[in-house]
Every structure is written in structure tokens, then in C-alpha cells.
Amino acid sequence: MPIYLCLLECCARLSKFTAMASLSHRQSWSLAVLVAVFPCLLCARADNEAPTISYRTGTSEVRVTFFATDENNRLVQAIDRNDFAVVDGDVVIRDFRSLTRSRETKLDVVVLVDASESVAPRFHAIADQVQRLISRKHSGDDLSIITFSELRPAILCTADCSAATVESKIRSLTPAGATPLFDSLAFSAGYIADRHMPGVRQVLILLSDGNDTISRSSARQALDAVIGTGALLYTINQNKTARDLKGSLALQEMAEATGGRSFSAQDDAADVLEAALADLRASYVVTYPLPSRMAGFHSLRILPKHNMNLRFHCRRGYFYDEDR
Incomplete structure (x- = not known):
């Protein structure tokens, strides 16, 4: 077994005695305990900073x-x-x-599209990506689209989204207003939960810059809701530069917490759909x-x-x- 796995087991055992190490600085083994326990404290800190999950x-x-x-x-x-x-x-x-x-063989995909003011410069490109994603959908897989801006999300189409229907609806949108990202994730989780079927992997593809400005739900509550469905979150970061580190990190953390993956704006949504299907098969x-x-x-x-x-x-x- 690798040394680091042995150390993890040692961390668990030694953590029971951390209080004893503080009883006396004169005991000869105190330094050894401190050296052994310090990596464990780092392990514990990393776990405490992880998002709370509700599976x-x-x-x-x-x-x-x-x-x-x-x-x-x-x-x-x-x-x-x-x-x-x-x-x-x-x-x-x-x-x-x-x-x-x-044993999952099919995908039930929900595409969550940020239509708020913060992504306005890239919204035309986002709409193009959604169109290409629909054209690449595999027969037998379901696909729904939800958009969000202002105070709440809105369902653009459910399950039977056709390219013609989506094009007319998404092109009519004008990106504006605040960004209820966390509320929209929680809403999408409820939508996904109602559609659960055995043998179907549920996937949520989020196109956003990762910045929330108005939600009532917290990031923890939103992530809790998504994980509770068992769905995998794939995020496509709409920040073109590394300047907005907070939003970019939020997207990456949320995706990885569900077992999904994060992608950059240079990655096409249709390719992300193919990646989700490949992940399913592997x-x-x-x-x-x-x-x-x-x-x-x-x-x-x-x-x-x-x-x-x-x-x-x-x-x-x-x-x-x-x-x-």
C-alpha cells in the first residue's frame, strides 16, 4: 500500500490522542506526536473546507x-x-x-444557460453553442434547457427540444439583469429529481461565469440540492480571462464535488456533451x-x-x- 494511504490511516488513529499531546510539554514524545499530527491537521482542514453534500x-x-x-x-x-x-x-x-x-446506458441532459447581464458580451456565442449541442444529441437521450436571469430561472423547453424551437426562443432572449445562479441550480435540481429513471444518468451542463448576485439560496444549499439528485454537473466557464478567479473557482469546485468536470469557454458545449457520454461509458x-x-x-x-x-x-x- 502506498505510504500516503498508510499515513491517512495513521492520521485517523493519532487524531484520537491530539488532546493528550497538549497535557505536558515536558514529555519526551510530544515533539514526535506533533510532527505526526501536523499533516493530519492539514487533512482535516481540507475536509472541513469541502462543500457539504446531501447524498x-x-x-x-x-x-x-x-x-x-x-x-x-x-x-x-x-x-x-x-x-x-x-x-x-x-x-x-x-x-x-x-x-x-x-449499468447506466442513457443520458438525461439539462442545459442551464446564464442569460444575465454579466454574460452579455458572450451570449451570442453561448446561443450558438446550445444550438450545436442540440444537433449532437444522441437518439434516445433526453435534453431540456433552462435559462436564468433577473429573479428566477425559466424552462425554455423540456425533453423534446428541437433545434428550430430552441433557436427562435434563445435568439429572442436579451441578456440582462442580475444573476440568480444558486437559485437556478437548486431549481434545476428539483426539475432533475422529478425526472429520475433507473438506468439513466442525469447530467447538468451549466454555461455561466460562476458569479451569483441575487440568489436566496447559498452556494452550499445549491450544491447540496444538485448532489442530492445524483446528477453530475459539467460547467463551462464563460470567463474569457483569469481575472475573475472567484467565479472560475466556484464553477470548478461545484463540478468536481458532484463527480463531474469543468471546462473553459474555449470548449464547445457539444464537445462537453460528448465528454459526458464518454464518462458514462467508462x-x-x-x-x-x-x-x-x-x-x-x-x-x-x-x-x-x-x-x-x-x-x-x-x-x-x-x-x-x-x-x-
Whole structure:
């Protein structure tokens, strides 16, 4: 097992004794404990800063859907149980009940389009991207479009969006007003939840600059709502430069927290749709016994065991609710 996985397990054990280290500075082992515990404090800080996730389970088994990419961000098609370990809270899981290919075969795509004043200079290009995305939709996959500006989102079309219908509607929009990004994510999550079907992967593609100016919902509540559906969020950053770091980072963090991916404005929405489909085909489901029945949030990470160039994409955690 890699040294860093061993250290994670040591962090969990040593964290129980951090209070003891402060009892006496005269004890000979105090420095050793401090050196050992300091990396653990960094681990804990990273976990505390992660977004709160509302995926919930009340069963004795945890199921995690994931896919992997290599150092060149290319999908890895073949994964086995010796390639990775799951870190569930402070427990390193290496023995799994099962590892299988995902049985999801179709996509249900919701495209969430920022039509607020902040993206006005790029809105014509955004509309073109949406048009190309519709033209690349695969037969059998569903696609809906939601736009947002001013005080609330609006459904442009549902499931059967045709190129002609969307073109006339989206071209008639004038980007203006404030940006209710978080409210729109929460609204889209409710829309997605009502459409859930077995064997269908739900995907939310967001075209925005990542800046919210008017929502009642917080970023945490919005992300909570999206993760609660099990949908993957793919964001397309509409900031043309690196000046707006806050919005860009928000888009990246939200996408990665769901197990999705983030893209730049130079990436076409149609190509992002193809990427979501490719991710679907390369996905696996790993199951393992619930490591702790402590109610509340359990953080999740999947880490490589041998090939350190692998990156595993999955949701960042779940809530355990004993009553469910």
C-alpha cells in the first residue's frame, strides 16, 4: 500500500490522542506526536473546507459511481480493485463488496444557460453553442434547457427540444439583469429529481461565469440540492480571462464535488456533451460495507494505489441517516 494511504490511516488513529499531546510539554514524545499530527491537521482542514453534500444513505452499504482519467486527462477504460482505495471519512477502504461497470446506458441532459447581464458580451456565442449541442444529441437521450436571469430561472423547453424551437426562443432572449445562479441550480435540481429513471444518468451542463448576485439560496444549499439528485454537473466557464478567479473557482469546485468536470469557454458545449457520454461509458460502481454508523456527513475520496497519475472522479461525500 502506498505510504500516503498508510499515513491517512495513521492520521485517523493519532487524531484520537491530539488532546493528550497538549497535557505536558515536558514529555519526551510530544515533539514526535506533533510532527505526526501536523499533516493530519492539514487533512482535516481540507475536509472541513469541502462543500457539504446531501447524498443520503440509510443502508449498510455504500455505492459510489466513478470514472478515472490519466495524467493527460484521458479516460481510463479498464480499472480493477487493485488500482484504488476509497477514503470514507477517516477510514481507508481496500476490500470491496463489488466493482462493476455502471449499468447506466442513457443520458438525461439539462442545459442551464446564464442569460444575465454579466454574460452579455458572450451570449451570442453561448446561443450558438446550445444550438450545436442540440444537433449532437444522441437518439434516445433526453435534453431540456433552462435559462436564468433577473429573479428566477425559466424552462425554455423540456425533453423534446428541437433545434428550430430552441433557436427562435434563445435568439429572442436579451441578456440582462442580475444573476440568480444558486437559485437556478437548486431549481434545476428539483426539475432533475422529478425526472429520475433507473438506468439513466442525469447530467447538468451549466454555461455561466460562476458569479451569483441575487440568489436566496447559498452556494452550499445549491450544491447540496444538485448532489442530492445524483446528477453530475459539467460547467463551462464563460470567463474569457483569469481575472475573475472567484467565479472560475466556484464553477470548478461545484463540478468536481458532484463527480463531474469543468471546462473553459474555449470548449464547445457539444464537445462537453460528448465528454459526458464518454464518462458514462467508462464509469464503474464500487460498493463496500458502511464503515461507520455515525450520523451525519461522511467525506469521500478515491485515491490511486499504484499509478499516482490516475485521478478518480466521484461525489465528495454523503450523509448517513440511520432512520432512512
